Amino acid sequence: MAEPLEGQARPRERAHPGAKEYVGIAVILTLITAVEVAVFYIPAMHPVLVPTLLTLSALKFCLVAMFYMHLKFDARLFSWLFVVPMIIATLVIIALMRLFGH
Amino acid sequence: MATTTAAIHAPVQAESGLWSWITTVDHKRIGILYGTTAFVFFLIGGLEATIMRLQLMRPDNTLVSPDFYNELFTMHGTTMIFLAVMPLSASFFNFLIPLMIGARDVAFPRLNAFSYWIFLFGAIFLNLSFFFGGAPDVGWFGYSNLTSKQFSPGHGVDFWAVGLQILGIASLAAGFNFIVTIVNMRAPGMKLMRMPLFVWMTLVTSFLIILAFPVITVALVFLLFDRFTGTNFYVPAAGADPVLWQHLFWLFGHPEVYILILPAMGIISEVLPTFSRKPLFGYPVVVYSGIFIGFMGWGVWSHHMFAVGLGPLADSFFALTTMLIAIPTGVKIFNWLGTIWGGRIEFKTAMLFALGFIAMFTMGGLSGFMHASPPADLQQTDTYFVVAHIHYVLYGGAIMGIFAGIYYWFPKITGRKLGEGLGQLHFWLNFVALNVTFFPMHFVGLLGMPRRIYTYAPHMGFDWMNLLSTAGVFGIIAAVLVFMWNVSRSLRHGEVAGPDPWGGATLEWAIPSPPPAHNFGTIPTVHSLDPLWHREGPELVKTANRIGGPIHMPPGSHWPMASALGITLLLSGMVFGWWLGIPGVLITLYGIYSWAFEPCT
Amino acid sequence: MRFRTHPMMFRRLMAALLVVLPLAFVAGCSMQDYPQSSLHPHSNYAQWIQTLLEQLTFWVVIIFVVVQALLIYAAIRFRSRPGAPDPKPIHGNTALEIGWTIAPALILTLVAVPTVLTIFKSQAPPPEDALQVRVVGHQWWWEFQYPDLGITTASELHVPVGVPVNISLETADVIHSFWFPAMGGKRDVIPGRTNRLWFTPSDIGQYPGQCAELCGTSHANMRMALMVQAPEEFQAWVAAQQLPPIEPEAGTLAAQGKQYFTQGQCIVCHMIQGVSAGVIGPNLTHVGSRTTIAGGIFPNDAADLGKWIINAPARKPGAKMLSLKDMAMSPEQVPAIVAYLQSLK
Amino acid sequence: MAVATATVAAHEAHPTSTGLNSRKMLFWAFLGSECMFFGSLIATYLVYRGRDQVGPHPHEILNIPFTSVSAFVLLMSSLTMVLALAAVQHGNVRGTRIWLAATALLGMTFLAGQCYEFTQFYFEGLALQTNLFGTTFFVLTGFHGTHVTVGVIWLWTLFVMAMQGRLPRERALDVEIAGLYWHFVDVVWIAIFTLVYLIQ
Numbered sequence A: 001m002a003e004p005l006e007g008q009a010r011p012r013e014r015a016h017p018g019a020k021e022y023v024g025i026a027v028i029l030t031l032i033t034a035v036e037v038a039v040f041y042i043p044a045m046h047p048v049l050v051p052t053l054l055t056l057s058a059l060k061f062c063l064v065a066m067f068y069m070h071l072k073f074d075a076r077l078f079s080w081l082f083v084v085p086m087i088i089a090t091l092v093i094i095a096l097m098r099l100f101g102h
Numbered sequence B: 001m002a003t004t005t006a007a008i009h010a011p012v013q014a015e016s017g018l019w020s021w022i023t024t025v026d027h028k029r030i031g032i033l034y035g036t037t038a039f040v041f042f043l044i045g046g047l048e049a050t051i052m053r054l055q056l057m058r059p060d061n062t063l064v065s066p067d068f069y070n071e072l073f074t075m076h077g078t079t080m081i082f083l084a085v086m087p088l089s090a091s092f093f094n095f096l097i098p099l100m101i102g103a104r105d106v107a108f109p110r111l112n113a114f115s116y117w118i119f120l121f122g123a124i125f126l127n128l129s130f131f132f133g134g135a136p137d138v139g140w141f142g143y144s145n146l147t148s149k150q151f152s153p154g155h156g157v158d159f160w161a162v163g164l165q166i167l168g169i170a171s172l173a174a175g176f177n178f179i180v181t182i183v184n185m186r187a188p189g190m191k192l193m194r195m196p197l198f199v200w201m202t203l204v205t206s207f208l209i210i211l212a213f214p215v216i217t218v219a220l221v222f223l224l225f226d227r228f229t230g231t232n233f234y235v236p237a238a239g240a241d242p243v244l245w246q247h248l249f250w251l252f253g254h255p256e257v258y259i260l261i262l263p264a265m266g267i268i269s270e271v272l273p274t275f276s277r278k279p280l281f282g283y284p285v286v287v288y289s290g291i292f293i294g295f296m297g298w299g300v301w302s303h304h305m306f307a308v309g310l311g312p313l314a315d316s317f318f319a320l321t322t323m324l325i326a327i328p329t330g331v332k333i334f335n336w337l338g339t340i341w342g343g344r345i346e347f348k349t350a351m352l353f354a355l356g357f358i359a360m361f362t363m364g365g366l367s368g369f370m371h372a373s374p375p376a377d378l379q380q381t382d383t384y385f386v387v388a389h390i391h392y393v394l395y396g397g398a399i400m401g402i403f404a405g406i407y408y409w410f411p412k413i414t415g416r417k418l419g420e421g422l423g424q425l426h427f428w429l430n431f432v433a434l435n436v437t438f439f440p441m442h443f444v445g446l447l448g449m450p451r452r453i454y455t456y457a458p459h460m461g462f463d464w465m466n467l468l469s470t471a472g473v474f475g476i477i478a479a480v481l482v483f484m485w486n487v488s489r490s491l492r493h494g495e496v497a498g499p500d501p502w503g504g505a506t507l508e509w510a511i512p513s514p515p516p517a518h519n520f521g522t523i524p525t526v527h528s529l530d531p532l533w534h535r536e537g538p539e540l541v542k543t544a545n546r547i548g549g550p551i552h553m554p555p556g557s558h559w560p561m562a563s564a565l566g567i568t569l570l571l572s573g574m575v576f577g578w579w580l581g582i583p584g585v586l587i588t589l590y591g592i593y594s595w596a597f598e599p600c601t
Numbered sequence C: 001m002r003f004r005t006h007p008m009m010f011r012r013l014m015a016a017l018l019v020v021l022p023l024a025f026v027a028g029c030s031m032q033d034y035p036q037s038s039l040h041p042h043s044n045y046a047q048w049i050q051t052l053l054e055q056l057t058f059w060v061v062i063i064f065v066v067v068q069a070l071l072i073y074a075a076i077r078f079r080s081r082p083g084a085p086d087p088k089p090i091h092g093n094t095a096l097e098i099g100w101t102i103a104p105a106l107i108l109t110l111v112a113v114p115t116v117l118t119i120f121k122s123q124a125p126p127p128e129d130a131l132q133v134r135v136v137g138h139q140w141w142w143e144f145q146y147p148d149l150g151i152t153t154a155s156e157l158h159v160p161v162g163v164p165v166n167i168s169l170e171t172a173d174v175i176h177s178f179w180f181p182a183m184g185g186k187r188d189v190i191p192g193r194t195n196r197l198w199f200t201p202s203d204i205g206q207y208p209g210q211c212a213e214l215c216g217t218s219h220a221n222m223r224m225a226l227m228v229q230a231p232e233e234f235q236a237w238v239a240a241q242q243l244p245p246i247e248p249e250a251g252t253l254a255a256q257g258k259q260y261f262t263q264g265q266c267i268v269c270h271m272i273q274g275v276s277a278g279v280i281g282p283n284l285t286h287v288g289s290r291t292t293i294a295g296g297i298f299p300n301d302a303a304d305l306g307k308w309i310i311n312a313p314a315r316k317p318g319a320k321m322l323s324l325k326d327m328a329m330s331p332e333q334v335p336a337i338v339a340y341l342q343s344l345k
Numbered sequence D: 001m002a003v004a005t006a007t008v009a010a011h012e013a014h015p016t017s018t019g020l021n022s023r024k025m026l027f028w029a030f031l032g033s034e035c036m037f038f039g040s041l042i043a044t045y046l047v048y049r050g051r052d053q054v055g056p057h058p059h060e061i062l063n064i065p066f067t068s069v070s071a072f073v074l075l076m077s078s079l080t081m082v083l084a085l086a087a088v089q090h091g092n093v094r095g096t097r098i099w100l101a102a103t104a105l106l107g108m109t110f111l112a113g114q115c116y117e118f119t120q121f122y123f124e125g126l127a128l129q130t131n132l133f134g135t136t137f138f139v140l141t142g143f144h145g146t147h148v149t150v151g152v153i154w155l156w157t158l159f160v161m162a163m164q165g166r167l168p169r170e171r172a173l174d175v176e177i178a179g180l181y182w183h184f185v186d187v188v189w190i191a192i193f194t195l196v197y198l199i200q
């Protein structure tokens, strides 16, 4: 079966990044994880623990989705297919927590 | 994998024989399989309803036992929703979507076959419960903790939960398939805003399916874990809250009701313009309101739970979001009226059903609107007023819309028209009988009759209205029998239809009836929303029927069916015994790997 | 077979639906004929709902009539006639679209405001002086406790007229739903939660109610009655209920019955103050004072009581009381037990 | 749903309306659907947090250092996964094999860690049935583990194909889609690690 070449199959997609960028992202991800765990162990951070952790992990989430899953480079449609359900799921989680008094 | 594909030169001759149906990946055949299977389940669901109505015909009746009655309405609701209306809609998706968007097939033909087979096996599995120690009897929304092992020790609930899981796989697979098909398989020139409205509603429905089913999957997984491994998801003694089930169920359940109605709305949006000889009024607005309804459907689920006592704030919030949905729905209604307004209306049966849909759905929508006001709903919830609401939207809405579609597209599917005289009889019998059956339920509900009761006392004043409802069912049965007679007669003697019996505007009418296996000789280019009504029409018809070059259609495959069988065996092992899991796993793995590595072009 | 569809048929049918049925219905409608009606409010709460429902119905009927009228008019006016010209292909009209978005939105507002007001009004905390009642749902009967008065009874709830009743709702097993239509909306009874509901009965009378959430086999048989009494009458009832159970005179059939009762298995499940301490079934301390038994489905007379005791599950499907046979007791004992229970006024 | 993705659609070779590959589109829709799946599981965990009648409670049992390491392992498997993709896209056969195997092995390391964690918890008195925490924790992380397992099987399948020379550059999409799945599973773990382990 003759699959069209990458470039032809995806006219609206920019080329994916290469190994160097990937490793760069991995370094950032590692750093964020380290910070997360550190924050968890520093008592002084506890008042802002929850917002900090949520922000940091959202950041990680976005980095993986944008670079490793190529959402930043691929067609917009793919982002929509993923992000809209993400938003609905998040709203549902928040709504349920409120409804159960959290 | 071989790079040379055996180019099958069109016209492709349709094969016949049982094996060809088992291995078929042709969307048209799968559509027919879906339709006939679902209709059988409609009859079964109707039979269950008939027995219920006979039991309720008079007070203190003893036709059926209370436990059997509970099984009846549970299986009636489950059957009608999951085994009748959803697959009937799926049958239209299958048969029509590729034709309407100008494609040879769906994006994933074998996945499509898989959907059908696993639906069939799941449906059979669910109904086997009647013969293996009792059907589920906890209502179609199976509120916990009544579903716990403690209060439902039999296997009924297991059949229900496992059966719904199997059916969920079918719906999910179909949902993904139609999203990709619609987004990716359109003929050149068919922009999103040139897609027929039915295609749009299918797209919205498919999105609702793929987002709503995971939620009930999770809720059912919890239930199965509780029942089989003794976890605590719905166990109050462990601090759990059985209301969680209600939230998860209705998070699925409300989008589900739009999954049931949007396809019917799509159908009548095709029928009304054709028989008014006028394009759909306000097409973009109708599209957007459909999308808006689909989206809003996620923010209203707790309107099924006003009696739970969620607090005034939550009640108000869900009341307002629910009421808001009346606006886009009203917009649709008024645009349909705008479509027939100033038209040249031909009262063909399909059109009667479409007009009947508007009348009856409005009725059901307005009783829904009354439910949306929590204080009022607290008097109505769990009474026959709700039963009236759901049957006006589901029977007067979804089923009537589906009948409109059957009359409209029957010629396309079979090449022959359904008899018009019998059709008109069918419609009027149905229309009158459905009102006789369901209209009194509004009152009997407001007068205090709860739903899901197998009997009621004589001095409550419920008697004559229940008798009337029961009498109405026989009208519905008569109507359905007329329809069945019409179908069997028309299949043999019906008027030969030709490619375009109604003067339709959309692509499916450009090709012969029934369409050849490859649908279009050449995929036409589309320049407008209703191409056959435009100057491009004749040219387009010519193109669509001209074989432009080699056409290759995917060969049949039995692996989808085998995989479906394997998965069903695997899951039904939870009820019948773990040993079933062994062939289940083996067949599933073998089926999936063979399927994945099977050359398919 | 050919049927001519005449638009008139459609119109007549709609007219019948719209006018005749509701009219016939309203004419024959009274509380006596429909004792469980939700359209006959007898409390402040039910009245609020009724007012709201009337507004809702008003708008809904108007919308219904408008839509159906437009539909029928269009169907008749624009039916295809021989020689009629091709219709103009109108694709839409922005002004109309805006109009029929805004009009429903206005109606919606008119309904939403009273809705929200009624929600908050009816879910506000109850007045301080309210009578406290604790309701416990059981498969398939209702238990009523008056914590401040020290009374426990079943299936029949007594309240004084004009006094707010504050009800807390709990369940012993699955979800039930507490509903006296004449008093207002229902409220679910949920394991692990305590729900609340309050209302002030406005008229003396007896009002039937019923469990409204599927709760298993005998869900249909989980009924109850509300006795709204004049204050003096209520006080008298309270005083009687607070007395210890009547001790049958020695040598009577009832005394014999008491002996059977205490020696048999009845005491495992039933409480009679000072006699037995079971909590699975209804408290029988004053069972003789009730008008019905077994979730309000049988009159409390000797015949029905006897049949009930002989084989409760046969009389009420699923009932979680043992039959006499399973309790290893004999039918000869029944008349005595019945006499005893009837003596417990 | 692995079924769907392993399927090569008949029409794939034809140009599509959007120019986007159908299989890839299906897969993104599938991931959207999975968001709702894990969303419901996570919501349940959060809703039930702190409602236990009996211990052990999360803070008594969760081993942050250990799980930080396994979270890191999974994170790094995402890196090896994209490297495998980059390799196959450049026709680098050896690289493809190495990185696919590395990803699968990292995934298996994560799974081994989870097995260890589960048994450890079990011996410390937390079973599926013990309390709500046990129930929701094991089912949530168990479903994630199941996803990882499916991913590992998928990766080994690709690895075998690569060894047989059946994974040429033209089939890079097969690896890309497996990669999407793998990254999604990783991303879900990012959420779980934060919401379950770090924010107790």
Ligand code: HEA
Residues within 6 Å of the ligand: B141, B257, B258, B260, B261, B303, B304, B322, B323, B325, B326, B327, B329, B330, B331, B333, B361, B362, B363, B364, B365, B366, B367, B368, B369, B370, B371, B372, B373, B377, B380, B381, B382, B386, B389, B390, B393, B394, B397, B398, C063, C067, C103, C104, C105, C107, C108
């Ligand atoms: C096809 C399925 C379908 C559809 C389309 C709907 C549509 C709606 N439903 Fe319905 N519903 C069900 C199927 C459906 N429902 C089922 C099966 C149940 C019961 C489940 C069970 O308990 O078993 C249920 C139950 C149900 C409840 C819970 C009742 C209870 O148990 O107490 C509520 C409460 O708000 C509700 C509301 C609505 C509303 C507001 C709409 C709206 O979408 C309707 C909108 C339409 C209109 C309003 C009419 C047209 C509009 C105009 C002409 C414009 C002007 C109108 C106004 C300004 C009012 N529905």
Ligand code: HEA
Residues within 6 Å of the ligand: B042, B043, B044, B045, B046, B047, B049, B050, B052, B053, B073, B074, B076, B077, B078, B080, B081, B085, B138, B139, B140, B141, B387, B390, B391, B394, B395, B398, B399, B437, B450, B451, B452, B453, B454, B469, B473, B476, B477, B480, B481
């Ligand atoms: C699409 C959905 C759908 C459809 C079409 C119907 C159709 C019908 N329903 Fe259904 N109904 C539900 C969905 C639906 N229902 C749901 C979701 C519930 C709630 C369940 C629950 O509480 O859990 C419900 C509940 C429900 C109740 C309430 C039960 C209770 O609460 O106690 C009743 C009572 O009258 C009823 C009646 C009917 C009737 C008379 C029909 C009729 O329209 C049926 C008409 C069809 C036929 C009569 C078949 C026709 C032909 C024959 C029978 C010929 C025989 C020939 C052969 C077999 C060859 N339904």
Ligand code: CUA
Residues within 6 Å of the ligand: C137, C138, C139, C140, C175, C176, C177, C211, C212, C213, C214, C215, C216, C218, C219, C220, C222
């Ligand atoms: Cu209790 Cu129904």
Ligand SMILES: [Cu+2]
Residues within 6 Å of the ligand: B253, B254, B257, B300, B301, B303, B304
């Ligand atoms: Cu709803």
